[in-house]
Amino acid sequence: MEYIQAVKGMNDILPHDIGWWQKVEATAREVLETFGYREIRTPLVEKLELFARSIGESTDIVEKEMYAFPDRKGRWLTLRPEATASIVRAFIERNLQSDPLARKFYTLGPMFRHERPQKGRYRQFHQIDAEAFGIDDPMLDAEIMFMLRCFLEKLGIGGVKLHINSLGCRECRKPFRESLQAFLEERIAALCPDCARRSRVNPLRAFDCKVEQCREQMEEAPALLDFLCRDCAEHFEAVKRHLDRLETPYRIDPRMVRGLDYYMRTTFEVITDQLGAQNAVGGGGRYDGLMKDLGGPDLPGIGFAIGMERLILLLQQSQDGTLKTPEIFLASVGDDARDRCFLMVQRLRDRGVAAEMEYGNAGLKSQMRRADKLGARYVLILGQDEIQRNAAPLRDMIEKNQVEVPLATAVDFLTEFIRKHSTRNR
Numbered sequence: 001m002e003y004i005q006a007v008k009g010m011n012d013i014l015p016h017d018i019g020w021w022q023k024v025e026a027t028a029r030e031v032l033e034t035f036g037y038r039e040i041r042t043p044l045v046e047k048l049e050l051f052a053r054s055i056g057e058s059t060d061i062v063e064k065e066m067y068a069f070p071d072r073k074g075r076w077l078t079l080r081p082e083a084t085a086s087i088v089r090a091f092i093e094r095n096l097q098s099d100p101l102a103r104k105f106y107t108l109g110p111m112f113r114h115e116r117p118q119k120g121r122y123r124q125f126h127q128i129d130a131e132a133f134g135i136d137d138p139m140l141d142a143e144i145m146f147m148l149r150c151f152l153e154k155l156g157i158g159g160v161k162l163h164i165n166s167l168g169c170r171e172c173r174k175p176f177r178e179s180l181q182a183f184l185e186e187r188i189a190a191l192c193p194d195c196a197r198r199s200r201v202n203p204l205r206a207f208d209c210k211v212e213q214c215r216e217q218m219e220e221a222p223a224l225l226d227f228l229c230r231d232c233a234e235h236f237e238a239v240k241r242h243l244d245r246l247e248t249p250y251r252i253d254p255r256m257v258r259g260l261d262y263y264m265r266t267t268f269e270v271i272t273d274q275l276g277a278q279n280a281v282g283g284g285g286r287y288d289g290l291m292k293d294l295g296g297p298d299l300p301g302i303g304f305a306i307g308m309e310r311l312i313l314l315l316q317q318s319q320d321g322t323l324k325t326p327e328i329f330l331a332s333v334g335d336d337a338r339d340r341c342f343l344m345v346q347r348l349r350d351r352g353v354a355a356e357m358e359y360g361n362a363g364l365k366s367q368m369r370r371a372d373k374l375g376a377r378y379v380l381i382l383g384q385d386e387i388q389r390n391a392a393p394l395r396d397m398i399e400k401n402q403v404e405v406p407l408a409t410a411v412d413f414l415t416e417f418i419r420k421h422s423t424r425n426r
């Protein structure tokens with residue numbers, strides 16, 4: 001019979017690769033929590049309008065990429081395409097403003113966008129997302145980029161570049177928008193249909209277009225940096241100054257706008273040259289008007305998201321994997337020995353030792369093969385002889401030597417032994 005396949009662009013993360021994911025997740029939690037971020041988990045499904053209103057109606061995400069569907073009562077829902085809007089919603093709805101601990105949040109989890117699947121681009125993918133509310137101090141902008149760098153360094157990912165820009169505020173965007181519209185109008189024939197259409201409603205989107213021809217045109221477009229009002233210019237100067245003091249190198253990219261409409265002032269992206277077309281590892285920025293636009297208090301916000309699949313692709317290119325192996329394997333000959341091993345395995349596990357044995361009635365040879373395949377370094381071999389003399393050999397499969405284990409206190413002995421000798425992370 002034909003088997004049922006997974007949905008296109010949605011991946012299984014297999015045990016063989018899970019070590020990478022766990023490493024990335026553990027490092028993310030460690031670094032983010034050190035910088036004062038607290039975990040929040042919001043639903044994967046939200047009302048459609050949450051994203052239409054925040055990300056912007058004429059963005060790629062809202063126009064083409066969202067998984068939207070009516071529920072049984074005809075209300076429009078969507079699988080979340082990103083986490084910022086959900087966290088802002090939760091902050092407003094749960095009245096977190098009154099909670100002194102709730103200023104910096106992070107979440108790890110799947111996002112959904114209906115894009116053309118390719119290396120580094122999937123329909124279900126995972127993000128590490130961080131958001132901070134209520135602080136407009138440019139120190140926080142620099143801190144967040146510094147944190148991103150610390151995180152990547154901790155993972156051992158090199159060769160990435162930080163690009164920064166300022167998108168100004170609503171005030172400085174007005175004259176810029178006019179100037180940009182005039183520019184696009186002149187070149188409308190050379191733009192892709194999307195950009196031509198959007199040039200009236202949302203001209204900034206043309207900067208984010210991936211069509212080569214549009215990219216070329218936009219090289220000559222006016223830059224927002226030349227239009228910044230005094231406050232925005234000062235804010236951006238301060239961000240750069242703090243980054244310099246934190247010895248965090250950056251490049252100013254006056255044409256980076258990011259794919260979501262809610263960004264204001266500081267925006268940034270972490271770029272790699274090692275993933276082909278999917279060159280953005282992560283990105284983020286300020287969204288000072290978003291909370292108010294979504295019906296909440298007028299609090300500023302800043303955040304970023306990192307794509308975990310892309311991070312892991314980078315890690316796999318430069319580092320060896322970390323497959324989890326059992327610490328000890330118990331092999332047996334005969335029913336009595338097998339029963340004893342079964343008990344010992346469970347007791348060892350209960351004490352936190354990753355012990356294994358083979359199920360079914362396998363011969364010693366096949367048990368040893370299994371221990372080898374699993375990568376167990378130590379193997380205890382228990383047979384009738386060993387039971388009679390109350391001791392069994394524990395073999396070190398790498399050093400090829402062995403020690404005697406007293407059976408009366410075997411579980412204590414092995415727990416202690418593994419604690420001393422295991423190289424496994426606990």
Ligand code: ATP
Pocket residue numbers: 082113115120121122123124125126127258259278279280281282283284305306307308309310
């Ligand atoms: P891109 O320009 O590559 O489409 P984006 O600007 O749409 O990225 P963001 O919305 O800023 O991406 O999301 C932050 C990060 O999430 C990206 O830098 C990327 O690493 C990751 N990401 C975004 N979309 C996908 C996807 N479809 N598959 C895998 N990772 C993704």
Ligand code: MG
Pocket residue numbers: 259
């Ligand atoms: Mg995208």
